[in-house]
Amino acid sequence: LMTMSEKMFTQDPSMPVRVIASWCLGNVAVALEAVSSCESLPSWAVSLFTKRLLPMCEAHEKFQVNGVRAVGSLYMLLGPALRQRYGERVVRSLCACLSKATAKTQWNAAYSLRSTLVDPLLGSLCVVAARSLVDATRTAENYKVRISAVTALRVLPSSECLGEAFVELFCDLLDELCRPPRGPIRLERSRVRYASVLAKELRTTIVFLGEHATVSHLGALIPRLALLDPTTLYAKLDLDLFSQRTRAAVM
Numbered sequence: 001l002m003t004m005s006e007k008m009f010t011q012d013p014s015m016p017v018r019v020i021a022s023w024c025l026g027n028v029a030v031a032l033e034a035v036s037s038c039e040s041l042p043s044w045a046v047s048l049f050t051k052r053l054l055p056m057c058e059a060h061e062k063f064q065v066n067g068v069r070a071v072g073s074l075y076m077l078l079g080p081a082l083r084q085r086y087g088e089r090v091v092r093s094l095c096a097c098l099s100k101a102t103a104k105t106q107w108n109a110a111y112s113l114r115s116t117l118v119d120p121l122l123g124s125l126c127v128v129a130a131r132s133l134v135d136a137t138r139t140a141e142n143y144k145v146r147i148s149a150v151t152a153l154r155v156l157p158s159s160e161c162l163g164e165a166f167v168e169l170f171c172d173l174l175d176e177l178c179r180p181p182r183g184p185i186r187l188e189r190s191r192v193r194y195a196s197v198l199a200k201e202l203r204t205t206i207v208f209l210g211e212h213a214t215v216s217h218l219g220a221l222i223p224r225l226a227l228l229d230p231t232t233l234y235a236k237l238d239l240d241l242f243s244q245r246t247r248a249a250v251m
Contacts, residue, residue: 022062025056030070046078049071053067068112071112072113075115094129098149117130127162131169134172150198154205157212160214169209170206170210170213170221177203
């Protein structure tokens, strides 16, 4: 199946056929995630990742949705050496798809970044990924994309991996939570429902990041939080969700 799909993807002149082949290759990667480990990932799967799946993320938009889904499935199975080699390309490709692709591809890119952010070898690339996720939370037109982006931030192990960027990213999320509705108010039931879900996920992520913040980061938040309207902030955030340590810093 994989050999046939790969041949169709690389050689068939028909775009619809190549799109179907890319979907098949993506499904192969998802299946591998369920049965493989870093110690047993076969060499042909590594070749599939580097020569087909990762380039899909940078190819025509019709292929991107399958590429980003597959890359997220296999990335953590590559092993440390290969993750160090391809980590930056993976993160930047996923961030590019999250910022300007179709809504379905954006959703998959956010989900794959969630799988990628658990890699302790990313280093400063954590900031790149987190910045992209926060931007998508604030600006994506599709609510499902925004929800997927903000929930992905909850896999960060601590605020330390974000360095000095933590305070800015944290305050951007707070600003989004406190922001009044943008544009004309629409009463479609689905839009209202998703807006409510987004607000809930924003609160949960903000609390998560606050709980995992270092003491120095919490201290740096105080002057920034002083610029926000406390009435709006406390009403939106529900500070009872914070631990005593975090509440002491933000109050």
